[in-house]
Amino acid sequence: MYDVIVVGARCAGSPVAMLLARQGHRVLMVDRSSFPSDAVSTHYIHQAGLSRLKDWGLLDEVIDAKTPAIRKMNFSYRGIELNGFAEPIDGIDAVYCPRRVVLDEILVNAARRAGVEVIEGFTVSGVVSSDGRVTGIRGRTGDGPEREFRSTVVVGADGFHSTVAKAVGAGLYNVRPASGFIYYSYFSGLDWGLNHKTGFNENWIGTWPTNGDVTMLATICARDQLKEFRQDVDNRFQGVFDDIVPELGAELRDRGTREEPFKPMRYPDNYYRQAHGPGWALVGDAGYHKDPLTGWGITDAFLHGELLAARLHEGLAGERPMEEALAEYQATRDEESAGVYDYTTTLAELTPLPPFLDLVLSSVSTSQEWTDKMLGLIAGGVEDHEIYAPDNLKRLFDDAGVPEEKRLYDFS
Ligand SMILES: Cc1cc2nc3c(=O)[nH]c(=O)nc-3n(C[C@H](O)[C@H](O)[C@H](O)COP(=O)(O)OP(=O)(O)OC[C@H]3O[C@@H](n4cnc5c(N)ncnc54)[C@H](O)[C@@H]3O)c2cc1C
Known part of the structure; x- marks a missing residue:
């Protein structure tokens, strides 16, 4: 019997599991992936997110993995230019974009070191319930036999297709339709810094230096362009750079070499999900997802993971009723993320600003x-x-x- 079982071991799940284990709770974390492994996501982490990594003693591991420091932002939105850098937060005077294969392994290893029992390659198929309360999970490793594990609370940190959310019937609210799709890959031969730019149409480019001396390049375009984009990805991708920043487009054509296949994704809609119920809670994209344009998913997963771990600890330690602690978790999550949600879903339209x-x-x-x-x-x-x-x-x-x-x- 565990105090907490966490399903999903990346940006949201590993911090929750690690922080609870550091407070002496018995924690099991399972993931159908094995680590190190990649995830479909670009890698920008805001200083607010980096400060959580610093607090947990993990920021140096990200830096030691030769993740380039970025100290200049070049933003533009329909001709409005914002070029500069934020004041340091908690002494952090740079941002980093670690590849997920790097970041997620650091997080899983930290959870393991804290005493979390980790099972990789384990796919959860549903939750176990008793008297209207979630009391555990069921699932299997590969084709192995079905197994069940019991706990006081099950945390779904299993991303936007969350099996835990479906099993408990967590409802969606404040849903806003997704507007775009992304293509991204890694290029050598370019020594570009960080650029986030739109043109005067519904297209966007992003560039970020990352591990392995390559630059990650992405385009986001409005959904109605997807069919045509798919038919000629290389030229369409190049065309978005040519259109938005012709100088970067020329450099990309002359000097850039794509080192990996493109990764595409048509975004799911933006949403909040009910984040708790008897014996369960949701965190990260499982409970709250918004367009990646403003790069807040990883930072929010860290912030809300820390918040959830603190409330779960109060409930497990008997300092207050668990239901009350989890209700406060959801209320705080919703209140603190409302501004970013609104700003993100507005910008993500890539249309003229209000x-x-x-x-x-x-x-x-x-x-x-x-x-x-x-x-x-x-x-x-x-x-x-x-x-x-x-x-x-x-x-x-x-x-x-x-x-x-x-x-x-x-x-x-
Ligand atoms: C294209 C794209 C670009 C993005 N760019 C950025 C960015 O630059 N910066 C940023 O901050 N955010 C970005 N995001 C958002 C960010 O990736 C997510 O917010 C973040 O990954 C959420 O972390 P998570 O731990 O909640 O979920 P995930 O990272 O999705 O992890 C969920 C885990 O659950 C596991 N899992 C799922 N189902 C099961 C199951 N049934 N059984 C067992 N395990 C299961 C999966 O294997 C996975 O490991 C981007 C997202 C996308 C799609």
């Missing part, structure tokens, strides 16, 4: 101080009110020289 956001970002782009502050907000180190409180907005619009009648905000 007028007020357009005005704020255009104003921010007129000075380095405001640009770095906005990049700090995006990185998770600056509070919303530092830009959006009326006094600060007024100062921003004054600095940017926005005439009173064009401020789209009632300061009275």
